[in-house]
Amino acid sequence: MPAVPTGGLSIFVNIAIVLIGYIVKSLKKMGFHLRSGGFIYNLFVDKKFDNYFRRILGYGVAVLLFVMMFSVTSFSIYKRIVDGSNIQIVKEQIEKVRLAHENSNEDQFVSLESKGLVVKSSSSIAVKK
Amino acid sequence: MGSLTLRRGRTSHLAENLNSKAFFVVKRMESILSYAQKIVLNNIPKRKREIPSTGRHTYVINSHIIQDEYNSIVENPFGDTSSNVTIIIPCHNEEKGIRSTIESCLKQTRKPLQILIVNDGSTDGSAKIIDEYSNFVDVVTISKATGNKSFAQEIGLKYVKGDIFFATDGDTILDSRAVEEVEKTFAKDPEVVAVGGYVKSLKYNWLTACRELDYIVGQNLHKVAQSNIDAVFVIPGCAGAFKTDIFKEYIRFDHDTLTEDLDFTYKLHKNYFKIAYNRDVVTYTQDPDKLGQYINQMRRWYGGGWQNLKKHYSVIGKPNNSLQLSLTYVEGLIFSAALFIFPLINIKFFQFFLLPYLAFLLVLGLYGAILRRRWDLLLYSPTYLVLVFVNAWVFLEQFWKEIVLQKTNLVWFHPERRENKTI
Numbered sequence: 296m297p298a299v300p301t302g303g304l305s306i307f308v309n310i311a312i313v314l315i316g317y318i319v320k321s322l323k324k325m326g327f328h329l330r331s332g333g334f335i336y337n338l339f340v341d342k343k344f345d346n347y348f349r350r351i352l353g354y355g356v357a358v359l360l361f362v363m364m365f366s367v368t369s370f371s372i373y374k375r376i377v378d379g380s381n382i383q384i385v386k387e388q389i390e391k392v393r394l395a396h397e398n399s400n401e402d403q404f405v406s407l408e409s410k411g412l413v414v415k416s417s418s419s420i421a422v423k424k
Numbered sequence: 425m426g427s428l429t430l431r432r433g434r435t436s437h438l439a440e441n442l443n444s445k446a447f448f449v450v451k452r453m454e455s456i457l458s459y460a461q462k463i464v465l466n467n468i469p470k471r472k473r474e475i476p477s478t479g480r481h482t483y484v485i486n487s488h489i490i491q492d493e494y495n496s497i498v499e500n501p502f503g504d505t506s507s508n509v510t511i512i513i514p515c516h517n518e519e520k521g522i523r524s525t526i527e528s529c530l531k532q533t534r535k536p537l538q539i540l541i542v543n544d545g546s547t548d549g550s551a552k553i554i555d556e557y558s559n560f561v562d563v564v565t566i567s568k569a570t571g572n573k574s575f576a577q578e579i580g581l582k583y584v585k586g587d588i589f590f591a592t593d594g595d596t597i598l599d600s601r602a603v604e605e606v607e608k609t610f611a612k613d614p615e616v617v618a619v620g621g622y623v624k625s626l627k628y629n630w631l632t633a634c635r636e637l638d639y640i641v642g643q644n645l646h647k648v649a650q651s652n653i654d655a656v657f658v659i660p661g662c663a664g665a666f667k668t669d670i671f672k673e674y675i676r677f678d679h680d681t682l683t684e685d686l687d688f689t690y691k692l693h694k695n696y697f698k699i700a701y702n703r704d705v706v707t708y709t710q711d712p713d714k715l716g717q718y719i720n721q722m723r724r725w726y727g728g729g730w731q732n733l734k735k736h737y738s739v740i741g742k743p744n745n746s747l748q749l750s751l752t753y754v755e756g757l758i759f760s761a762a763l764f765i766f767p768l769i770n771i772k773f774f775q776f777f778l779l780p781y782l783a784f785l786l787v788l789g790l791y792g793a794i795l796r797r798r799w800d801l802l803l804y805s806p807t808y809l810v811l812v813f814v815n816a817w818v819f820l821e822q823f824w825k826e827i828v829l830q831k832t833n834l835v836w837f838h839p840e841r842r843e844n845k846t847i
Contacts, residue, residue: 298642299726299756300763300816303784306641308751309649316652339653339744342696353746360750364758372762375770384772 304364509603509665510538510586514576516569518594519549520841521710526557528597534604536590538562542580545569550594572834573661574684578677581668589668592707595841596662597626599706606665609702617670617697618688620647620656621663621705624796628713628842633804634811635711635718637785640792643703651701653744657752659692659699661685663707670697681735682834683728690736693745710841715814717840722818727833729753730826757823760816782806 298305338344338352511529515522522541529539539561541554545568554563564580577591590606592598602621609619622643625636650656659666664685666675675691677684692699712718733753740746767774789805792798825831 298638298646299729299752300760300812300819301755302759302762304755305751306645308747309646312649312652313645316649336653339742339747345742349743350741353741353743356743356746357740357750357754360747361754361758364755368758368762372765372769375766375773380770381768 506535506537507603507607508587509534509536509606510540510584510589510668511536511598511603512540512542512577512580512584512589512591513594514542514544514573514580515546515550515554515594516544516573516576517546517548517550518841519546519553520843521595522550523553524597525592525594526554526561528600530557530560531600532598532603533601534607536603537586538584540564540580540583541594542566542576544573544576572679572684574677574679574687577684578679581672581677584668587668588665589671590665591661593662593709595710597708599708602663602705602707605702605704609700609705610665610667613698613700615698616700617667618659618692618699619665619705620659620689620699620701621665621707622703623660623663624706624708625711626708627798627800628711630800630804630807631713631715631718631811632711633798633800634808636796636798636801637788637792637805637808640795641788644795647701650748653747654698655693655742655744655748656699656701657686657689657693657745657748659685659689660707662709663705664688665705680832680834681728681731682724683732686728686732687735690732690739693739693742694736712840713842714840718811719814719818722815723822723833726819726822727826730822731832734827756819760819763813763816764820778809781812782809785809 338349513522513525513529518525526539526541529536541561541563543551543554543563543565545566547569551565554561562583564583566576566579570576570579573593581589588606588610590603606619606621610616623639625632625639627633627636647656647658661684666688671688674695674697675688678687681687689699712721733749740749766777785805785808786802789802792801792805825833
């Protein structure tokens with residue numbers, strides 16, 4: 296199965312795991328033994344730690360990652376809605392067109408026309424789709 | 425032979441500078457040399473014809489080409505003793521690829537004990553091609569197609585003679601050292617019950633190039649990280665080796681998911697069996713070259729992924745598995761949804777997001793081009809942006825069908841095959 300769609304988090308986390316693995320292997324070769332690190336590692340992988348605490352930890356990791364990613368994405372989308380969303384951009388452009396029409400300000404109209412935002416017809420000004 | 429060719433070339437060169445009479449003499453000399461060359465070549469002693477018996481099988485050579493290839497196996501550094509590995513190849517309408525698959529099995533540096541082909545009701549010329557190799561392979565023929573690879577594998581498993589079996593596909597080419605590396609991995613650590621290999625995509629067009637980029641990231645980064653914390657989550661269906669007795673007792677075939685390889689791997693995790701990942705067990709596979717077929721394949725893979733997660737959800741109870749599965753499925757789900765929601769919210773922000781993604785793809789393409797010596801990977805890397813959307817859509821679609829609507833699809837998709845171009 297190929298990589299599923301990723302925004303980059305799995306790539307960064309797995310790069311970190313690969314690097315830590317490389318460092319640990321190098322340290323072992325040099326004669327160092329990280330006993331506390333070994334305990335944490337075993338807590339994740341060893342069968343003897345297969346108890347309720349570890350299961351809670353396992354499900355906790357999944358829930359934590361879900362909540363974290365969901366929060367970040369939701370906040371990001373919310374921020375876009377509040378600040379400079381598509382709706383906001385459209386509103387601003389409609390307001391400019393309205394002002395141009397009301398004031399018959401030819402310069403302003405030409406400026407908008409040059410951007411391709413409005414087209415001139417015989418009777419009115421229409422927002423270009 | 426080489427020296428004769430050289431002399432001919434020299435006389436031809438001289439002939440250009442001689443008058444017509446001398447030219448005639450030289451041409452005559454050339455024809456004599458050519459005749460002499462034929463005589464010499466026809467009298468070179470032929471290579472050894474007799475292939476020694478392995479004790480279980482006596483091979484009889486029919487084809488001249490296979491004779492040469494097989495001799496190279498006999499002359500391998502391990503002598504003529506065979507390994508304890510059975511290669512099992514399910515085959516359903518694989519006439520375009522099965523020949524190269526069988527020949528790659530015959531070219532192994534370490535001779536497999538048995539090459540077992542399960543002809544799963546093929547209606548094309550597969551059976552005829554398999555018959556050509558009947559002296560080298562064991563064939564199990566199923567008269568009517570079972571419709572799912574795992575059925576064919578299950579039937580084939582009954583006839584496996586090796587202590588280890590190597591599962592591959594009818595469109596896959598094995599690297600010549602694949603069996604040797606499988607044996608080494610099992611010998612190195614007796615606790616290992618299964619070995620996941622390294623899959624490369626056969627070069628064809630932009631879609632296969634993009635798939636190769638997927639494989640590079642998946643197998644050079646994700647799988648290495650998963651291996652570091654004992655959480656390898658896919659033993660590829662075309663490059664996986666298992667201990668036969670443990671497989672028969674604990675794994676078995678359920679036929680209730682679309683991706684049997686994921687099913688095996690989850691079961692191994694649930695039973696605390698050790699899975700090794702060896703990047704030297706290399707296989708080359710055909711991937712879809714048309715977008716429609718690519719989408720269908722992704723539907724099967726992602727659909728099978730959700731089915732297996734639903735079936736084996738308890739594997740999340742282990743933190744290492746939980747971390748990797750969350751990174752795969754939770755991030756995949758949220759990112760896929762965001763990919764379609766963001767353009768609706770703010771097109772400008774979306775544009776800014778795409779640019780770094782494109783830069784990442786170019787860097788990946790360059791890395792792939794250097795790693796594989798395939799410059800098409802760099803050339804086609806920007807087109808992967810299209811597939812990001814395709815993958816995201818199919819991922820969401822399959823989540824909706826399999827998890828939300830609970831509609832389980834078990835119809836196997838069989839992509840169109842093509843002649844293998846290059847490795």
